[in-house]
Structure formats: structure tokens, C-alpha cells
Amino acid sequence: MTSFKQVTALLCLPISFMASSHDMLPAAPQSQAVLFTNATVHTVTNGVLEQSDVLVANGEVIAVGQDLDQQEQVNSNSATGSELTQAAKADYLAELETAHIIDANGKHLYPGLIALDTTMGLVEVEMMRPSNDAYEVGFINPQLEAITAFNPDSEIIPTVRVNGITHAQVVPQGDGLAGQSALVSMDSWTIEDALVESDKQFHLYWPHVRWLSTDEDKRKEQLADLERRIDKVFNAFADGKRYLLAQQAGKVEKIDLRWQALAPLYEGKGQLFIHAQSQQQIEQAIALAKLYNFNIVIVGGYDAWRIASALAEVNAKVIYTQTLALPKRKDEPIDLAFKIPALLKQAQVPFALGFSSDWNSRNLPFAAGQSVAYGLTKDEALQSITLDAAKVLGIDNMGAIAPGYKANIILATGDILDPMQAGIESIYIDGRKIDLNNRHQQLYQKYLKR
Known part of the structure; x- marks a missing residue:
């Protein structure tokens, strides 16, 4: 029979693992x-x-x-x-x-260098759930702040900053409205030391179907479910707007932390980072932005260069994260993902380069170097991971x-x-x-x- 001491030791394993620095x-x-x-x-x-x-x-x-x-x-x-x-x-x-x-x-x-769209300090070992604080359950969680789970003592941080990355955007992952991100310094004692002041940063993962089934009935089910999730997104923002109006009129009967947290977004004091890759997703995101006059940033942005004029209508910016990716469609050139930064530049879409990872975000400068081989100048590539990255976050002194x-x-x-x-x-x-x-x-x- 397992003793009480043995059980206690087993329970403490995840805690002791997380406490390492x-x-x-x-x-x-x-x-x-x-x-x-x-x-x-x-x-x-x-x-x-x-x-x-x-x-x-x-x-x-x-x-x-x-x-x-x-x-x-x-x-x-x-x-x-x-x-x-x-x-x-x-x-x-x-x-x-x-x-x-x-x-x-x-x-x-x-x-x-500023690394955008990372899980820095949220993930220590990807395959060990106790060391992964990047996700939270639920579809609508705008009140959650990734910075509260940030570990400034993570072993990963020194291995990343050695490649020149001095700051990282710490981003929550999940479905739907996943929460709020923050910009942190890569050298600090505490969360408070690490945090760089900026406007509110909300993250919305636009609903999509990863792989459409070849079975017709299954395909219809997938598309119907996708439509329901998109409706859920629009309904959530409608609820948030109604809550704000009620609050301003002094008629809120029950406090809801989710809609309270969203208020700065409607007031123009925050940005909505919408994770979307395809043209259809981005067009739906633009429709949402127009409804409420949101300040939006498209994260991923594989097809963003195709709809530059639509993005310009809502003054949207892009964090392109696919610099080292393979094509997303069978009929696309093998090097299309490498060329997209130059295509965004040609289309005059304001963009920065990101590298969606934790430890692997150390390759950000080399991803920018890849874009030089496919159309950007060295100065443009450097700017995309420094000044442009800061501008995407609304920061004007970095x-x-x-x-x-x-x-x-x-x-x-x-x-x-x-x-x-x-x-x-x-x-x-x-x-x-x-x-x-x-x-x-x-x-x-x-x-x-x-």
C-alpha cells in the first residue's frame, strides 16, 4: 500500500517542477x-x-x-x-x-528584437501538462490575463534572449475569446518588473475547420458547427456592447467580469488580435471590426495580402507568423509562405513578423532573414521585428x-x-x-x- 508520505511526494512533483528557475x-x-x-x-x-x-x-x-x-x-x-x-x-x-x-x-x-505571438514564460515543457499554462477552458474568456501565469524565471527565457530578443508578447491560447496578452521584458525578477505598459490586448481565435471531411454528411455537420461558433463570437460581442451601454446608464443588475473586461475595446482603448489565416476568416473578422469600430490586428495573416484594400478600410495591421511554413493549399507555389512578407509590403499592409512558439521563437531573427531572400530588404526585415513590432502593440518608444x-x-x-x-x-x-x-x-x- 502506498504510504501518505509517498502520495504527498507524488502530488508535489508538478509543484516542485514548476518552482525550478x-x-x-x-x-x-x-x-x-x-x-x-x-x-x-x-x-x-x-x-x-x-x-x-x-x-x-x-x-x-x-x-x-x-x-x-x-x-x-x-x-x-x-x-x-x-x-x-x-x-x-x-x-x-x-x-x-x-x-x-x-x-x-x-x-x-x-x-x-520584439517577439510577437509567443507563449514565453507560460510553457516550460510542451508535453508536460503541469508546466503548460497557455490554455484555459471555455469559449469566451476576455477577462483572463496571460501575464498572471507568466514565469519570469523560466529556463527558456535565457535561451531565447541570447539570439537578440529583448521583449516578448505573452499570448493566451485557446478557442474563441481566449483572454489578454501583454508585452514583457526578457530580464526581470518579477511579473511587475517584466511588464511593459501598453493598451489592452484581447485575443480572438477565429473559428475554423482544420480538415473538411470528404464524407458529405460529416462535411455538412462540420460546416454547421462552424456557423454556430461564428454566431457565438458575434453574439458575445453584442452582449458585451449591451453590457457596456447598461453600465453607462447605471442599469447593470449583475456584474459580469467578462463584459467588464471588454469595455476598453469598445472605447477604443484596446486592440483585438484576431488569429485568422484564410481570406474568408479575415473578411469575417473585418466585418466584426466594422460593426463596433474595433482596432484590429490579424495574427497569422496567410491570405492578408490578397485583401489589402479591405484591411485598409478598418486600418488593420498584420502579424505574419508563417515565414517558415509550407503552402496551405495544394496548388500554391512551394515558396509562397516565404514571399508573403514582400507581398504584404507591396500591398502596403502594415505588418510585423511573429514566430508563434515558446522556445522556438528564438528563431525570429532568422525567419526575418529568410524574408530577405524572398523580397524584403535587410532594413525592412529588421524593422519588421523591431519598430513595426512595437507599433503593432501601440508602443512608440521601442x-x-x-x-x-x-x-x-x-x-x-x-x-x-x-x-x-x-x-x-x-x-x-x-x-x-x-x-x-x-x-x-x-x-x-x-x-x-x-
Whole structure:
């Protein structure tokens, strides 16, 4: 017979597993200015600047230009982005005098990469249910917040950020209205430390049939069920709107957390991220957006380039997640998924690249590099995983190396989009130099000594 102690130990196994954490200490807040000199700076907002300097202080980029350590540059628009007041000049010079200087001659500076549509910190081992907090039961759960399940100590985080990813959008998965996502820093002690302030981000997984049956009766059942689920989506948003109107009129008799949570979406203070791939799904999503004047982002977006004008009508943006995928239809070219970023660019659809995964989202920069081989320029590909990714989330001070932007910076010896020569030497988040050690490197070093 199993003893009480044995039962207790078995019950504690999932808890002890989840309690494990990585060994890397989060960096302390930036206390000293840093001056990178003589670097090739990929600003994103102002092209690529050769032999240029970047001054970083208090977690922000202060100046970008040549010879920043020379006093005559203090008044230069090219260095600071605007004329400085006398007080600002004094602060600028004070930061320069105490700055830690890093000679980046022959090296590259890139903005930190932003991984969209991830389950970072929600999943530790995909095949172990106790370590997977990405899903919740139910079809309508707009009140659920993925950030509450985020684990800033996940072993996966250091293995992903070593490829230049400084921030990740943590997204709930599920059916229908799955909940709310959040943008997090990849170096933090707590959830509160990790969270980046942004507008509300609601996620709707548009109903679809994965595989239509060849049996006629079964096919009719599938299509009827699909119609019911789509109706359920529209009915949910109608209920949410009625609840908001009743609340505004002071006539709510029973509080419903689901519809309370949705209120910012109707008020234009949030975005609805609609996970949809096919043209039909996206057109249905656009119809929903028009009903309530929602701000929407299409996630997936395989067919988005085909209906650019319809997307433009509702000012929709796209997170394209299929850069390394196979074609979705038998009669499509084998490389169509690779070309779609360029097709979106040609169609003038605002988009960013995402990589829907947890640990595998570390391949985001290489997916962007793939898009360069199929039509995007290097600058456009880099922008799609930095500045454009920030814009999709409504954040205007991340994704570039320019005065006033957060000091999320990558120092590398080569092309960040090329897995064979990226050569990342150091990464800064909010001006803090983070530890690039991780579980993979520890195991590599361990077995070298075998």
C-alpha cells in the first residue's frame, strides 16, 4: 500500500517542477552612462550609420552621431535629435564625463528584437501538462490575463534572449475569446518588473475547420458547427456592447467580469488580435471590426495580402507568423509562405513578423532573414521585428536606436539576421547589460568535459 508520505511526494512533483528557475541574475538598473563608439548603427528610423556613436543613460538612448565625446557636438541636431537647453547640455556633458566607453569599431548595434505571438514564460515543457499554462477552458474568456501565469524565471527565457530578443508578447491560447496578452521584458525578477505598459490586448481565435471531411454528411455537420461558433463570437460581442451601454446608464443588475473586461475595446482603448489565416476568416473578422469600430490586428495573416484594400478600410495591421511554413493549399507555389512578407509590403499592409512558439521563437531573427531572400530588404526585415513590432502593440518608444527610445540594444560582430554570423556579444535591456549565460551553454560546457 502506498504510504501518505509517498502520495504527498507524488502530488508535489508538478509543484516542485514548476518552482525550478534559471540561475542567471537579472541586471540591476542602469547607474552609469554607456557610450558605444565607432559602431555601425542600425537605427531603423534613420538608416544605417557608419562609424557612429550611441550614448545611453537612465535606460534611454540620449544621442546618436559621430564623435559624441566632443563638446561641439552637444548642439548638433545629428547627435541629439533637437537643440538642447542649457540645463540639458550640462546633463549631457555630465553623462559623457562619467560614461563607460565601449569601442565597437567593426561591430554592429541593433535595436532589441520584439517577439510577437509567443507563449514565453507560460510553457516550460510542451508535453508536460503541469508546466503548460497557455490554455484555459471555455469559449469566451476576455477577462483572463496571460501575464498572471507568466514565469519570469523560466529556463527558456535565457535561451531565447541570447539570439537578440529583448521583449516578448505573452499570448493566451485557446478557442474563441481566449483572454489578454501583454508585452514583457526578457530580464526581470518579477511579473511587475517584466511588464511593459501598453493598451489592452484581447485575443480572438477565429473559428475554423482544420480538415473538411470528404464524407458529405460529416462535411455538412462540420460546416454547421462552424456557423454556430461564428454566431457565438458575434453574439458575445453584442452582449458585451449591451453590457457596456447598461453600465453607462447605471442599469447593470449583475456584474459580469467578462463584459467588464471588454469595455476598453469598445472605447477604443484596446486592440483585438484576431488569429485568422484564410481570406474568408479575415473578411469575417473585418466585418466584426466594422460593426463596433474595433482596432484590429490579424495574427497569422496567410491570405492578408490578397485583401489589402479591405484591411485598409478598418486600418488593420498584420502579424505574419508563417515565414517558415509550407503552402496551405495544394496548388500554391512551394515558396509562397516565404514571399508573403514582400507581398504584404507591396500591398502596403502594415505588418510585423511573429514566430508563434515558446522556445522556438528564438528563431525570429532568422525567419526575418529568410524574408530577405524572398523580397524584403535587410532594413525592412529588421524593422519588421523591431519598430513595426512595437507599433503593432501601440508602443512608440521601442524598436529603434534613436534619441528618446528605450535603450534595448544588441552589440554583434555580424548580421543579426544570419544564424551563421550573427555573433552577438552583449545585450542591453533598458540600458542594463544582461547575462547571456543559459541552460544550453551550461550543458554544452558540461559535456565538453566528459
